[in-house]
Amino acid sequence: MIAHTDACGCRECLTRQRAREAQKRYRQRRRDGRVKPRRPQPARSEPPAAAPVLLDVFTTPALPGALCRGKHALFDPAEPSDDHRVLDQLHREAVALCDTCPALARCRSWIESLPAHKRPTGVVAGRLITEETR
Structure with missing residues (x-):
């Protein structure tokens, strides 16, 4: 198994580094008040009567990992x-x-x-x- 470091230079490490830098810039903009608040999500309505049958078929459990x-x-x-x-x-x-x-x-x-x-x-x-x- 290859040990990845910030100086590794492989595609995976570069992608992770760019993501960390983007997250860092976002946090700084949020601290400075330059980020607009997200729009509130609309309230979910109740599913139609036939939906429970479909939900049983297509609903899978949350399986972390x-x-x-x-x-x-x-x-x-x-x-x-x-x-x-x-x-x-x-x-x-x-x-x-x-x-x-x-x-x-x-x-x-x-x-x-x-x-x-x-x-x-x-x-x-x-x-x-x-x-x-x-």
Whole structure:
């Protein structure tokens, strides 16, 4: 594993350094009163009557530290036009990522708490779930 420092010069370190500098400039502008206050967010209305059913299907639990965040392409179910060799490789990578995930236990308990017909397809909690295996 490579130890990163501010003087490393790699892309990751430079990106982090730029982000720190931007945050520093923002804090200074905020202290100086040069930042406009954010607009208040509109109040959320109640969901329509049919929404609870949809929310059950599409609502996933908060899983802090989940390694799958932002990597949905690895976990998506197969499409008819997909090359199965590539898809198998992606799913193997997703399962391997799940095996090292700190949120795996919570993810498994969530997926097992769902009725079979509401479980999402694709790789979930380290398992490949298809329409047939649901």
